[in-house]
Amino acid sequence: MSNTENPIAIVASEAPPRARPSIYPEPFASRMKGREKRTLGDLFALSNFGVNLTNLAPGACSSLRHAHTKQDEFVYILSGHPVLITDAGETSLAPGMCAGFKAGTGTAHHLVNRSDTDVVYLEVGDRSAGDSANYPDDDLQAVLGMEGKWQFLHKDGTVY
Numbered sequence: 082m083s084n085t086e087n088p089i090a091i092v093a094s095e096a097p098p099r100a101r102p103s104i105y106p107e108p109f110a111s112r113m114k115g116r117e118k119r120t121l122g123d124l125f126a127l128s129n130f131g132v133n134l135t136n137l138a139p140g141a142c143s144s145l146r147h148a149h150t151k152q153d154e155f156v157y158i159l160s161g162h163p164v165l166i167t168d169a170g171e172t173s174l175a176p177g178m179c180a181g182f183k184a185g186t187g188t189a190h191h192l193v194n195r196s197d198t199d200v201v202y203l204e205v206g207d208r209s210a211g212d213s214a215n216y217p218d219d220d221l222q223a224v225l226g227m228e229g230k231w232q233f234l235h236k237d238g239t240v241y
Contacts, residue, residue: 087126093134096124105145106233106241109221115141115194130207137163137200143192145216147223151209154182156192161200163192184209189217 096119103113115138122132137143143156146166157179165172165180167190174180174192182190194200212225221241223231233241 088124091121091124093119093121096121096134104231105221109145109219112142112145115139116143128208130205133204135202135204137161137192137194137202139194139197139199141194143202143204145221146189146191146218147214147216148187148189149182149184149206149212149214151184151212152206152214153184154190154204154206156180156205157203159201159203161194161198161202162196163194163200163202165190165192184212187215189215 099118099120102116102118103110105113117136117138119134120131121134122130135143143163158174158176160176163174165174168188172180180190182188192200192202208229210225210227214223216222220235222234222236224234226232235241
């Protein structure tokens with residue numbers, strides 16, 4: 082995609098939602114019901130990092146709880162009150178708060194919306210080659226392939 086095909090600026094909330102709600106295999110993809118991502122970084126053809134405007138309906142979660150080996154992640158809460166769940170426990174977040182997750186620490190994390198209103202946040206992550214993710218609560222691991230696509234495996238290494 083050339084620069085002439087990418088917008089110069091947009092209203093983030095008007096960007097189209099990601100066509101496929103989740104890249105997880107079943108039975109995990111259906112657990113992402115109520116999560117909607119607008120892949121802002123992709124709209125601008127960013128290749129070094131991704132940016133998503135994400136909406137979590139009441140009861141939804143950001144992802145399965147996970148930890149990356151090479152990808153740093155960052156979230157900034159725009160509206161709503163999610164709960165950040167990490168290996169250290171639970172932390173209530175509010176608009177204006179942010180959290181960062183350094184790659185390689187093994188600290189798994191995700192956001193859960195336990196409130197009765199939507200949560201909206203920005204998530205930023207790099208696109209480091211050779212990344213993998215561990216999901217400590219589920220029989221799942223992920224490996225980022227050379228073509229930039231995630232491959233999902235059982236913890237014993239068999240493919241989903």
